Amino acid sequence: METQTRVIGHRTPRVDGEYKLTGKADYTVDWQAEAMLYGYPVPASIAHGNLVALHLEEALAMPGVVEIFYDGNFPELSRSPNSMAHQDQVSEVRLPFEDSRIHYAGQYVALVVAESFEQARAAAQAVRAEYRQDAGAIGSLLDSEADGQPLEAKRQVRGDADGAFEQAPVKLDQTYSIAAESHMQMEPHATLAEWRDNRLIVHESTQGVIYQQKAMARVFGLAEEDVEVISHYIGSGFGNKLFMWPHAVATVAAARELGRPVKTVLPRQQDMTCGGNRPASRQRLRLAADEQGKLLSIHHDSATETSLVHTFVDAIGSVSPSLYACDNVAISQHLLEVNHGTPCPMRGPGETSGIFALECAMDELAIALNMDPLELRRRHDSRDDPAKGLPWSSKHLDACYDSAARRFGWARRDPVVGSMTEGDEILGWGMATSSWFAGRQPCAARVELRADGSIMAACGTQDIGTGTYTVIAQTVAELTGVAIEHIEVRLGESSLPAGPLSGGSMATATTLPAVAKAVRAAIDELKEVATAENGAFAGADPETLTLEDGALLDEQGKRASFSEILTDHKLGSVNGDGDTAPGDERKQYSFRSFGAHFVEVRWDPGISRIRVARVVSSFDIGRAINPATARNQVEGSIVMGIGMGLLEKLEYDPRDARLINNNYSDYIVTCHADMPEIDVELLDNPDYAFNEFGARGVGEIGLTGVAPAIANAVHHATGKRIRDLPITIDKLLAD
C-alpha cells in the first residue's frame, strides 16, 4: 500500500507547542485543587535494617502540620497483583509503611501532610527516626562479587556456542560494566489525589493512565470506573513513570483519610532514590571468529540489579541473538538484589546496556582480526532474524551503514591508534550498530466529527513529550482532509477509550491504527446520515461517496461538507469507535528497527580532556509520521547517550549503600556546552507489514549504540579500552 500522503510523513509543528510555550499546558506539578494539602515523604537514612522508633512530637507541633502517616498510622490497603496482562503492574509491589523493615536508603518511613509545601518539608526534616542498622548493605552490583540468582526465563541457546568457542582460532573474552543511571526527567514524580463522593481523581505524571487507574482500583478496593487518572502533559518520563510508585499510594491514602486533596511532588533527591533507575550491569562477552572474520560463537552472560522489594529484570541480552548472523549463541542473565531503590525501565531498557557490551566486543574483535569494524558488522548483517528464523519485515541496516559512513567520512579513518591529530587534539573515530524491537499493543480510540467542522480524537494514552498529540492529529487530518488546526486531540485521561502505555517505542504504531479505524467508522456513520432521507445525498449508495478535504462527494461531483451534512440533520456530531490489536503478522515476520552511529571524539592528552565532537547517524525506523519530532527523539537520545558514555553514574557509598549524588549538580548529565555536531538521517522505508502507516517507533532506538560508539572512538584516540561506563577522566588518566 504505497500512497501519497499530505500530512503523514511531513514535518508538522507540535499541536501542543503553544500550550507548552505559554504555560497553558497543565503539568501535574502545577495542578492546584481547592483546600489542597501538601505531602512530603520522610526518607529512611539507612539502607538495610529496621525502623525502631519515630519521634514525631516536634514535627506535629510545627505550623501547618495536619497529619503524619507511618507504619502504625496508615490504612490497611491491598497490594496490586502486579500483572502486565491485567494492566495493573506497579513499579514497587510493597505498599508504603507496610512494616518496619528498611530495604533501601530513601524508602519512605513517613508522609508529612501540611497546609503548605514548605511547612510539610520543614516538618519532614524535623521527624527523627531511630533505626537498627544491619550489616551487609549492597549499594551496587558493581561493588559485589556476587551475580545473584540465575534467570531461567532469560536463557537462550542456539547451536553449540561452547563447542564453537573452544575450537575457534580467534577469541575474545571480556567483561563490561555500566553504572546505575538516573532518568533525570525534568518533571519529578508527582501525585495530586482528590476524593469526590467516594470516587478517586488522581493527577499523576505518568506514562500510563490506564495502568495506574487499574492499579489504584486494586490497591484501594475500588471499581475501576470509580478511579480517574489524569495526565495531560508529562515533563518526560524515560520509563520511570510507566508504573505506579509508592508515593502515589501514600498520597491517595492521605487524601482519603484527611478528606482533603493532597499533592505530593517528590523533591529531586527522593525522585532519584525512590523513583526508579537504570540498574547497574556486569556483562561478560565471549566472541569467536574464524580467521576470515566470520562470527562463530556469541556468549552473552550478564548480571543486573533489582531491589529487595520488587523484581525488575532489565532484559539485557534480548537483542544479542538477533543483531548479527551467527549460528552459535548462548545468552544468560543473573539478578542480584541490592539495597537501593527499585530499578525500572529506562529508555531502551536492557538492550541499550546489552548493545554497549556487544558493540564494544565487536570493535575489539575487529581489531583482533585486523579488520575494519564497520566491515565486520556488514558481513554479519542478516536478512532473516537469526533468533526466530523469520524474515525481517523491512530491514535497511546496510543503507544506514552506507549513508552514515559516507556522511561521516569513515573511509578516511586511519585505524592506527592516536594517528589522527589536529593541534593539541587527537581524533578518535568509532561506530556501533543500533537496534530496538518493534511492538504493538491493543488500543481503542474514539473520533467525533462535529457540526462546527472540527474533529475530536480521543485515546486513553498520553503524550510524554514525544509528540503523540501531533501524530494523532496528523492521522485524522490525513484521513479526513480537515486542517490540523480544526482537530482536537484528547489524551491523558483514563476514562477515554483504553490506549497503551507510552513505552517500548510502541505508542505511535499502537494508537494510529485505532484512530484510523475510528475515523473510518465515523465517516461511515456520516455517510449513513448523508444518504438518509432529507440528507445531502438522499437515496445514494453510501459506498459511492468519496471524501475530500472535509467533505463528501458523490459520483456527479456534488459536494457537502461534514458540517453541512450534520447541520442539515440538526446533529451535533457523529462518532466512530475503533479498536485494534496486533494480528498474525508476527507469524510471518520479525520486526525490528536498526541504525548506526558514527562518533568522533577529541582527546587532548595534555589536559586529559575527552569531548564528543561529532555524531553522524542513520536510522531505519519505517515511516516517520512526523519527521520533526522523530528526529528530535533521535537527537535527544544521542545527547542522553553521551551522558551514558562519559558522564552519568549513580554513586552509592559502598559502606552504607546511600546515594550521594542525588541532585542535578552532582549527577552529571550532558549540558548545552557539550552538544556536538549532530547529523541524523531517518531513512523512509514504510513497514506496511507492521501497520498501515508503516511506522515502527523511534523513542528509544537512538540511545542504543551511542555509548559503545563513543567507547570505540575513545579507544581509537587514546589506545585505552575502557569497559566500564561512564568513561571519566580518572579512567583515562590511569596507567
Place this chain on the structure above:
Amino acid sequence: MREFAFQPTARIDQAVQAHASDAGAAFIAGGTTLIDLVKLDVMRPARLVDVSRLPLDDVERLDDGRLRIGATVTNTDLAHHPLVTEHYPLLSQALLSGASTQLRNMATTAGNVMQRTRCPYFRDVAAACNKRQRGSGCDALHGINRMHAVLGVSEHCIATHPSDMCVAMAALGATLTLEGPNGTREMAFGDFHRLPADRPDLEHELEEGELITHVTLDTPVEGAGSHYLKLRERASYEFALASAGAVVAVKDGTIDEARLALGGVGTKPWRAVEAEKALRDQPAETATFERAAEVAMRGAIPREHNAFKIPLARQAIARALSRAVAASVNR
C-alpha cells in the same frame, strides 16, 4: 524550609547591627548557596539580613591603580565589567567558567568569597561532617571522595573550596574590607580562608557580625598574560576536578613575574607560592612549567578516589602557564 525572619537593610551599619544582635542571623545577597542549604536543612538561620540592596555594587579603579569591587556586584556584571576584562581577564575567565548564567546573575562577589563546599556529606544531614557539626566525624575520608581536596587537607576534613572566582583572586592578589560592630578592617585575601585543621567548621576569619564590603584587587602585574583553565567532565556547569589560574610576565624569554593559584584540589583557594618561586627568572618553556606543576602538587595527600587529581592538576598548571606565557608574549 523552616520559618525565618527576613530583614531588608539599606545601610551598611544597619546590616551589621541587625546581624550582630541576633546569634541566629545570616547575611543574604544572591542566596545561591544559602537558600540551597536552608532547603536541605544544613543551615538553619533564624533571621536573614538582606544585604542585596546595600550601596555596594560599584566597580572602581582607585588612584593607586587597584580595582575596588563592591560586595554585591554580581558575578555576571563583574565578569563583563570593562575594567575587569581589560586589566584582569583572568578574573573574568574564572567567573565565566563557574556555575551557569542564571546562577551568575544572582551570585555576588562577597557571596562567592563565602561559598560553601559541595562535599556531598556536608550537604547530607544524615552523614557525619565536622564542618557541618563540630566533632561529628568525616564521612568523606573513607567514602566516595573523588571530588575532594588533596592540598590543605586534614584528618578532619577534605572538603574542596568550590569557587572559581576565588582562585583568580588568590592569583591576582586582593584585599578584603570587613565592616563589623567594632569598625572597619582590611585583610589580605590569602589570609581570609582557613585551612580545616582540627576545626573545619571555622572556614574564614570573619568575626561575629562582620560583613565583607569590598574586594580590592592588587594592581595588575605589568606586562603579564594570564589564563584560567578549568578541567571537568562536562563542558559547563560543573565544579572543577582541577583548575589553574596563572598570571605570567615574560621578558626576553625569561619569566619575570608569576602568580599561580589552584582550584578543585584545595581546601581553600590555593595560592601555589613555591611553584611561583620555581617559575621566576626561569626560561618560559615547557620544562619550567612542568617543574612548577610538580612543585605545586608536592605534599598533596590523595584518598581512595581522588589520586587522579594530582596528575590532572599538574596538567592544568602546565597548560595554563603555557597559555599565560603566550598571552604575555603577544602583548
